[in-house]
Amino acid sequence: MKIAKKILFFFLILLLLIQFYPLEKPEVTLNNPNDFLKNKDVPQKIAQLIKTSCYDCHSNETKFPWYSKFAPVKWLVYHDINEGREELNFSEWNKLSEDDKSDKLFDIQDEMSEGEMPIKIYTFMHQKAKLTEEQRILIASFVENLAE
Secondary structure, three states, X not given: OHHHHHHHHHHHHHXXXXXXXXXXXXXXXXXXXXXXXXXXXXXXXXXXXXHXXXXXXXXXXXXOOHXXXXXXXXXXXXXXXXHHHHHOOHHHHHHOOHHHHHHHHHHHHHHHHHOOOOOHHHHHHOXXXXXXXXXXXXXXXXXXXXXX
């Protein structure tokens, strides 16, 4: 029993110490003049779906949940946001070339059609971000038409 208490104490100290590990938080910017939704004529229903299901990881308008303040979870959250923005950042849409825009639209269409986005761990923690099949088809059809 004494060993179990020592191990528990060690892990609690370790958990406390990792909170001080420096990690750069992804920047949040609410004024994004190059934003996809500001520069495209997106129907309100589709815009709301994209905002709710995609923007936390794929824009500069991330809303950090309470649990993103604590390591090691914040490491995963920050990593996913940085990776998501690198792959597609809706806030930087108008900075892309026309070819890149077309490629990204087809990528979105593929991800929606295949049910790959939003990722499962995100929808587990953010139930409102979960998309129905009908919503996926709606987004996929919209971006496919936009790409053409």
